[in-house]
Amino acid sequence: MEAKNDSTNARATEDRRGFLTKLPTLGMAAGLAGGYGTFFGMAGSYLYPAASNNKTWLLATHLDNVGPGQAYPFRTPAGEQVVIARVGSGASAEDFIALSSVCPHLGCRVHWEAQNDQFFCPCHNGTFSRDGAPTGGPPKDANQALIRYPLSVRGNLLFIEVDLTSLTT
Amino acid sequence: MISIRHWFRERIPISGDVLRELTNEPVPNHLKRWWFCLGGTPAYLFVVQIVTGILLAFNYQATPTAAYESVRYITEEASYGWYFRGIHKWAATLMIAAVILHQMRVYFTAAYRKPRELNWMIGMCLLLGTLGLGFTGYCLVFEQLSYWGATVAANICDSVPWFGGFLKRMLLGGESYNEHTLSRMFILHAAVLPCVMILLLFVHISFIRLQGVTEFKFSDEPKDKPGFFSFFPDHLFTEVIIGLVLMLLLSFLASVVPAHLGPKADPFTTPETIKPEWFFYVMFRWLKLFSGTFAVLSIGFIIFAMFIWPWLDAGLRRITRNEEISTWIGIVAVIALIGLTVWEALAAH
Numbered sequence: 001m002e003a004k005n006d007s008t009n010a011r012a013t014e015d016r017r018g019f020l021t022k023l024p025t026l027g028m029a030a031g032l033a034g035g036y037g038t039f040f041g042m043a044g045s046y047l048y049p050a051a052s053n054n055k056t057w058l059l060a061t062h063l064d065n066v067g068p069g070q071a072y073p074f075r076t077p078a079g080e081q082v083v084i085a086r087v088g089s090g091a092s093a094e095d096f097i098a099l100s101s102v103c104p105h106l107g108c109r110v111h112w113e114a115q116n117d118q119f120f121c122p123c124h125n126g127t128f129s130r131d132g133a134p135t136g137g138p139p140k141d142a143n144q145a146l147i148r149y150p151l152s153v154r155g156n157l158l159f160i161e162v163d164l165t166s167l168t169t
Numbered sequence: 170m171i172s173i174r175h176w177f178r179e180r181i182p183i184s185g186d187v188l189r190e191l192t193n194e195p196v197p198n199h200l201k202r203w204w205f206c207l208g209g210t211p212a213y214l215f216v217v218q219i220v221t222g223i224l225l226a227f228n229y230q231a232t233p234t235a236a237y238e239s240v241r242y243i244t245e246e247a248s249y250g251w252y253f254r255g256i257h258k259w260a261a262t263l264m265i266a267a268v269i270l271h272q273m274r275v276y277f278t279a280a281y282r283k284p285r286e287l288n289w290m291i292g293m294c295l296l297l298g299t300l301g302l303g304f305t306g307y308c309l310v311f312e313q314l315s316y317w318g319a320t321v322a323a324n325i326c327d328s329v330p331w332f333g334g335f336l337k338r339m340l341l342g343g344e345s346y347n348e349h350t351l352s353r354m355f356i357l358h359a360a361v362l363p364c365v366m367i368l369l370l371f372v373h374i375s376f377i378r379l380q381g382v383t384e385f386k387f388s389d390e391p392k393d394k395p396g397f398f399s400f401f402p403d404h405l406f407t408e409v410i411i412g413l414v415l416m417l418l419l420s421f422l423a424s425v426v427p428a429h430l431g432p433k434a435d436p437f438t439t440p441e442t443i444k445p446e447w448f449f450y451v452m453f454r455w456l457k458l459f460s461g462t463f464a465v466l467s468i469g470f471i472i473f474a475m476f477i478w479p480w481l482d483a484g485l486r487r488i489t490r491n492e493e494i495s496t497w498i499g500i501v502a503v504i505a506l507i508g509l510t511v512w513e514a515l516a517a518h
Contacts, residue, residue: 081437
């Protein structure tokens, strides 16, 4: 019984000694992992682009310039073409839509095809009706309509929220 | 002369015999057939790309306001700029074609099977790296195709569930194409991807050296013929001849079909007809056939299946008890690849 206790104690001492011997190695490995992990974390943060909000509200037009059923072409200061249309007879923001020319599928620019009465995206053959609803190609399969710009009406004036970021300025 | 040799021997303590042993790998006889030398072809073209790429980088400026003008300067004004740009463009095209043909050769000869599964996966990484270099390369010209190619690729990334948005922002340096995008593409094209490719090539060739080249026997070979020949000088001479033929071909193509410069990137107008480079025709057609997320996820699934193909193949052979199953799947895949590419090439939209 005593011999068994002795051997158990010896094994415990050995385990403790083994653990203590490994401790500096483990500590060093943890230090290295922590140090290099922090370095690569900082590198990731450096590479990840900072969020930018360069949006602003601009005067688009006088309400009287867009009659019911009519469209009004608007160009943002960054050069983007926007089609503003009056879809209702009232004078609230809900009576107007401002369609982006960016295809919701993979970001190409759509253009208006008067002969087919539709917007057409040349990249992957997506088509949209005049109110921006998807009518063909991948956008129809995924039910992706043309993106709308936020609009607001103040008095008799129509305002639009646009991005001022431009590649050339 | 002896003292010079002695001086070097003291500082580089490797004997000639050891050096010969390290570099002079026994090469199986089938490598005397040109079709089996397709592995060395992309490696040679990669060196051509590094040399011509460094030359082009001397005059290239990676900013949206200056990139197009700098490429025009290289093409129209710099001495032999048209030649180096032409060589760079055509070597990229041939390199992608050679990598694809090399992979097909490895596939149809089942050279990826045990114990070469890991090297197949490294080869897959090299294929994706080569396509990445091709993509980032044509983004740098800042012509219409460059701009819309980058925009579409970024939005393809965005379609990936969970971390797609992160990928898109990392690629573009923002939410959409902006003034930082070109410099990111340039660093990827000229530093990150080449360094990764060099490391992968080192591992790829080390694996070949460690495992040896897969041996193939042909019925028309005499039985008493030795199975191997020397790397140096025999196989090296074959590679030198391939290199010379490639340089002649590249010079011919660069002169007769020079690299042109399309219209400058216009972020507000996507051209009526737009197509990527020929090696992305398959993906482009696929994206027209299916909605965004499904198309992207299915492409991801196919690439993943290609990565783990050595194990899938082993499983399929066990289940079907058909040794030729991978050949039939390969034939269907190649027909689909060629079919979709030709379809996209011929279609107006």
